[in-house]
Amino acid sequence: MINLARRVTFSLATFIALAVVSFLGIDALPGDGCTALLGRFGSDTKIESCRQENQLNDPVVVRLKNWSTDLISGDLGYSIKRDEQVSEIIIPRLRNTAVMAAVAAVIAFPSAIVVGLLLGRFPQKRSSKVVNQLSVIAMTLPEFVIATVLWLVLSIWLPIFPGVSVMPSNASVLQLLPNVWLPAFTLAVVIFAHSMRTMRASVTNVQTMPFVESAQLRGTKERTTISRHIVPAALPPVMNVVALDGAWLLTGTFVTEAVFNFQGLGRLAIDAISDRDTALILPIILFGLAVYLISSLLADSLARIFDPRLRSAKG
Amino acid sequence: MIRTMNKLQKIFVTFLAFGLISGGLASCGRTSSASGVLRVGNDAGFGGAETMDPYDGNRTWPTINMVFDRLIGVDKDFSPIAELAQSWSSNEDLNEWTIKLREGVKFHDGSDFDADDVVYSINRMIDPEFDSPIRAVLGVITTALKVSDFEVKLTLATGEADLPLLLADYRALMTPVDSQATIGKNPIGTGPFKMEIFDPAGTTVLLANENYFFGQPKLERIEVITFADSQSAAQALAGDQVDLLLAIDGKSSAMFGDEAKFTLQNIPSGDWNAIDFRVDQEPFGDARVRKALRIAADRQVIADTVLGVGGGVVACDTPVWSADPYRWNGDCPKDTEGAKALLAEAGYKDGIDIEIFTSDVEVHMVELVTAYKEQVKDAGIRVTIKMADASGFWDDVWMKESAFVDSWGQRPATQVLNEVYRSTATWNPTGQVDKDLDKMLDEARATKDQAARAKKYAQIQERLFENSAIFLPYHKTLTRAMSSKVKGVEPIVIDAVRWEKISVS
Secondary structure, three states: OHHHHHHHHHHHHHHHHHHHHHHHHHHHOOOOHHHHHHOOOOOHHHHHHHHHHOOOOOOHHHHHHHHHHHHHOOOOOEEOOOOEEHHHHHHHHHHHHHHHHHHHHHHHHHHHHHHHHHHHHOOOOHHHHHHHHHHHHHHHOOHHHHHHHHHHHHHHHOOOOOOOOOOOOOOOHHHHHHHHHHHHHHHHHHHHHHHHHHHHHHHHHHOOOHHHHHHHHOOOOHHHHHHHHHHHHHHHHHHHHHHHHHHHHHHOOHHHHHHOOOOOHHHHHHHHHHOOOHHHHHHHHHHHHHHHHHHHHHHHHHHHHHOHHHOOOOO | OHHHHHHHHHHHHHHHHHHHHHHHHHHHHHHOOOOOEEEEEEEOOOOOOOEOOOOOOOEOOOHHHHHOOEOEEEOOOOOEEEOOEEEEEEOOOOOEEEEEEOOOOEOOOOOEOOHHHHHHHHHHHHOOOOOOOOHHHHOOEEEEEEEEOOEEEEEEOOOOOOHHHHHOOOOOEOOOOOOOOOOOOOOOOOOOEEEEEOOOOOEEEEEEOOOOOOOOOOOOEEEEEEEOOHHHHHHHHHOOOOOEEEEEOHHHHHHHOOOOOEEEEEEEEEEEEEEEEOOOOOOOOOHHHHHHHHHOOOHHHHHHHHHOOOOEEEOOOOOOOOOOOOOOOOOOOOOHHHHHHHHHHOOOOOOEEEEEEEOOOOOOHHHHHHHHHHHHHHHOEEEEEEEOOHHHHHHHHOOOOOEEEEEEOOOOHHHHHHHHHOOOOOOOOOOOOOHHHHHHHHHHHOOOOHHHHHHHHHHHHHHHHHHOOEEEEEEEEEEEEEEOOEEOOOOOOHHHOOHHHOEEO
């Protein structure tokens, strides 16, 4: 427990430090919310009065203090450019990305673990070798290629799924669902290949270990050997990858969302960056940061549950 | 383990099946693209900050032009035609204009359109406090007065023969009295379509205005669908999810080669790029150096390299575009020897080193400088390309560094010349002061006779080619792509397209 508490504290400190660095970094970039709103032909006097109105002329330390106290009280800030509270912009987009990520995760992770186990257990089969090679290809292809191929095959040649998402910005989950599949498949291909190969390597490694051999020599049934001995020992490294891939599903979907015009957090981030909406960029960065820190904490804790050797005497 | 595997497989299969069914349902929905519905793809231009207020900098185009009308529109040949105005006339000095309005026109909420609305709208456009972008066009108007219910008198700061063309700007739209507070999200216009759902980040829905004064629209409904980037918009057209894209990336046009399914239109436009040289910074104060920099390049090669073959129309440093009635078609071939001679005369016998700033803040800007650099090296002009960050380009580089790329949208001759080239213009990017040019501009806009005026505008453009500090090699040609089911979209700039005449078969 002390160990866990230490890790949480460390993560929190990392978060705070990186949040401050991000704030200062974005602040140092040319342009701010007012130049973003008023654009190329914004006159100096209008930009100046906009800055006055939004307290952008305060010293950076003062703004950092205001921003962080707001953040702690749950106020993500206000987008001058979009004339809206940041939380109201982000939350619907986050929901859309979460639905897509959940679909991708449910498709990819269980099947990756099963396929990885089979490939690790029966490496000599021809089909194992083919699947293994395919997964290498899937891992090395850029997402936009996978996305475009899926679009061409499943939307143009076989018109099963809508090619790009076309929906109102306040779409319900039900309206969202038909648009989720192609982007979710794209993401699923990437994370399937990744986690499947980790599982396969882990199984290959585990099954040569003495405790597996001893179980087999004792005459334990194949099925029991797999479920009691191999899988629990092979899972911890996979959990790490699953946690990181899960974090990526929530934060690394820029390309896939752009290709499919999917109204999620990734597309919002691209929009925010391209029209310099700094107030909106910062919370998205912090969200990504939080997701990664939490997921790596989670991966560690899960590994401890699965692997008794990692539990220290102190607990 | 086998049991758990089976369970997982079952979940997986159920999931896939569900996916296929819901995808199938969705595809049923999309192939039933009803006739009478036009789905227009639109760029996410202002990332959710869009407003329907036509005078606001974040106005959402082309939706505003479906909901509102101008007083005066433009015809295919860019001559003015009546929209909400019925007729117009001016005094001899061209600084007082009387506009008679169409009677019996109603706004979408049933109220009458009359002179009060015109006065209100024009006052908002020219309000220095609100500082609308349209003020750059119509700032020449000093007062708008109601003469009677259907007659308005506009007084100008100076004579302007082409006021009707300026009033045909796509943002010079007529809005009802006291609508400022509500118009951004709940627009009430007189136009061919009424706003049903305004959703600039998703799908905006408009319904036909059956009482439209030019006749009932052929479409029942228009859906304006927003795309994050042009590639996903092109995919949507290929997959029959939209019917019309107003501008596609030239490289995407290969996707729409099937003439049975798609129609492509190449439309010369007035959008241009340029390289600007600050005359208040050396060596660009010297007119000989400026001319050498402008004649040393082959413009056709630059246009072909930057925009693709057929992607642009060459310009000899005139901002007046090819379809404008005042366009001067000069001859400006690459003249390496001439450029060398001019440089030597100015004291640069061994050639000259210059820096040009660019940025990927807009498409074509980096390619333009790269192509230019290649073109002018024969004449001993050695260009160093400086890349500036996109986010600070317009604030810190444009109009400030000694040489930089530039980009402007389409404007009528009188507007672009006065907005960009006049010595006193706020956005004169080169700082060039040419009192003679200013005088020529005053005279041209105050000349009532059309032919005499055209001659004066031609002389102005010739002068620019001799003396200007702006290297302007081309106007861009836009590619418009649509499903072949769409009828009635004429191959002309969108300002002249009549939305009520479009149909989907």
